[in-house]
Amino acid sequence: MNLTVAEENYIKSIYKLQDGQAVVSTNAIAYELDTKPASVTDMAKKLKEKKLIDYEKYQGISLTAEGKRIALQIVRRHRLWECFLVEKLSFSWNEVHEIAEELEHVRSEKLINRLSEFLGNPTTDPHGDPIPDAQGKFSKTKQLISLDKATARRLEVAGVADQSSALLEFLNAKGIRLGTQIDVIERYEFDNSVEIKIRNQPAFTISEQVSKNIMVKTL
Amino acid sequence: MNLTVAEENYIKSIYKLQDGQAVVSTNAIAYELDTKPASVTDMAKKLKEKKLIDYEKYQGISLTAEGKRIALQIVRRHRLWECFLVEKLSFSWNEVHEIAEELEHVRSEKLINRLSEFLGNPTTDPHGDPIPDAQGKFSKTKQLISLDKATARRLEVAGVADQSSALLEFLNAKGIRLGTQIDVIERYEFDNSVEIKIRNQPAFTISEQVSKNIMVKTL
DNA sequence: AATATAATTTAGACAAATCTAAATAATATT
DNA sequence: AATATTATTTAGATTTGTCTAAATTATATT
CATH class of the missing domain: 1.10.10.10 (Winged helix-like DNA-binding domain superfamily/Winged helix DNA-binding domain)
Structure with missing residues (x-):
């Protein structure tokens, strides 16, 4: 196309x-x-x-699905060029938009994938907007409960919002640490609790308080 | 324009x-x-x-003069992008032309000057072609006699082709070293000798052998 | 010098992307 | 429900960059 x-x-x-x-x-x-x-x-x-x-x-x-696929490619190109301009050429984040607007139309998959690699495969641009990967997927970083409404999906722990030792102790006891992969089995609306499962272990449920403080990303 | x-x-x-x-x-x-x-x-x-x-x-x-000025800007953009693709994104020199052909049309002086700086202000591209500076001037590196036919022009010594101690001794005796500025006064066709002058010193003549081994660039 | 060949220009057409002005459809208001 | 307002589309024109085919000019050859 x-x-x-x-x-x-x-x-x-x-x-x-x-x-x-x-x-x-x-x-x-x-x-x-x-x-x-x-x-x-x-x-x-x-x-x-x-x-x-x-x-x-x-x-x-x-x-259409194809239109969206192309849109994501363009967004990816735009945001990667913005990263380049800010991080490598020392532009400030408020002056890069127009230049990226031109650079985004240079079409070469190889170019854009090499650029991404050169920049360390960033997942957000200088304005904080997420950068889709080569397949058009966003690596979303967010609270389990608040944004990720899908059930039955695998997520990876990317951080905690609350650094209190109480929470860390709980996570430790359950075997949840950075990089741990979690399968979401069910979400219960009445108390916003979430039933999750970690590989080779029986499923268990976490409360809203806990789920609101675990940052995850999709795989 | x-x-x-x-x-x-x-x-x-x-x-x-x-x-x-x-x-x-x-x-x-x-x-x-x-x-x-x-x-x-x-x-x-x-x-x-x-x-x-x-x-x-x-x-x-x-x-026209203006047309040439613009041409040099385009050549500059093209060759700087080629440098970027090869040096930073690990493309091989024979696959960068087409991509640079697109990138060269992104018009932003600031972008191109920052890019040049980022690359260490290169003077030649991966194919060995010279890159004009922001003013459209080439910093030519070449043998005195072979290419630079102009008389009465100031040049700067940029290196020697022959590393033999005999040549280096001669240059040393005449006070010619890296960075020395030389005024070309006259070129004699019959033996390809060149009369040159170094600041505050009397003019003297160098033979074809010598002139063929001194690399200079224009200022 | 006449003629053949090659280079260049003109005339008229086309596609892409835009515009203005007029027509039509959808929505809001009385 | 009738009317006014707003949104959208159509029709026809314009600009840029291109094309083909025919006409013209320059150059080479005999």
Whole structure:
């Protein structure tokens, strides 16, 4: 799929605006890209033709799976270049956006993967925004309970929010340390407790207080 | 002067092909850019309008001073990116051209000057081609006699090709060492000898053998 | 000098990405 | 429900960079 710079910018804007919403409006995209709604309609037809968006007249726009995949690539390129500019070329984080806006359109997978490696495979950019990996996955770092609503998924312990010895003692007793892999078996809404399992051990349940203080990332 | 990518590519090709020639042909440019002569004629009119080339129907094309200035900027960007790709991202020198071809069109003086600094202000790229500085000047490193044909110019000694003690002794006796600034006063074609002068000393003449072994750069 | 060949330009067309102005559809308000 | 407002689309035009085919100019050859 060979996209023009204009097409890439539309994909990126739609991705940015979609976030949660089912569908993005013509007007919103026009405003975001500083262009006119009529131009957005024109481009929507082309992107639909290329199967990168779902679009029916007057019904709004949303990315297809393939469109989203491409959007994540563009976001990855943008954020890695921002890292490079700040960490290697000593730019300040508030002046890198425009330059990264241009660099992100240089298309070479090899280039971007080498760049990522050169930067130590960072997972967030200088603004704190997460950087998707080559497969488009975010390595999310967050509290078990608050954000990761999925059940039956494997997570890796990445840190603790509360450094109190009481918590550390508890985690130690349960065999939970940095890097430990945890399978989430069930979440109970009535008290926000979570049933988890560590490899080769029987499952057990942790309270909301505990789950709110363990930072994990997805694998 | 805000140029499109296409305009920059034309400028770059004309610069490359001009080298010595008074004028470049429509056909040569078309071949170089893998396009048609008719397209070159169209673009020639635009670039003439912008005063970047001298062009009269059927008379060939040449860069104006401003056009050359811009060409040197593009060459600088291209070669610095090649350095980056090879030295920092471990690409091999034969696979960087295409990527640099894209990166060179990202226009930010600050970016390119920071990149140059980051790379240690290199003066040649991985293919051995010289990199112009921010002012468009080459820091040429070469044998006195072979390439630098200009008379009455100041040069700086940058090294010796022949490490024999005989040569080093001679240079020492004449007060010529690394960094010494030399004014070339006259070149004599019949024996390729060169009359030179070092600050505060009487002028003297060096033979072809000697001049062929002193590496200098322009200031 | 006449003619053949090669180089260059012109004329007219096309695709991409945009625009303005007018038309149409969806939504909100009375 | 009728009307006003807002959102969206269509139609037609523009700019940039390109193309093909035909016309023109320059150069080489006899």
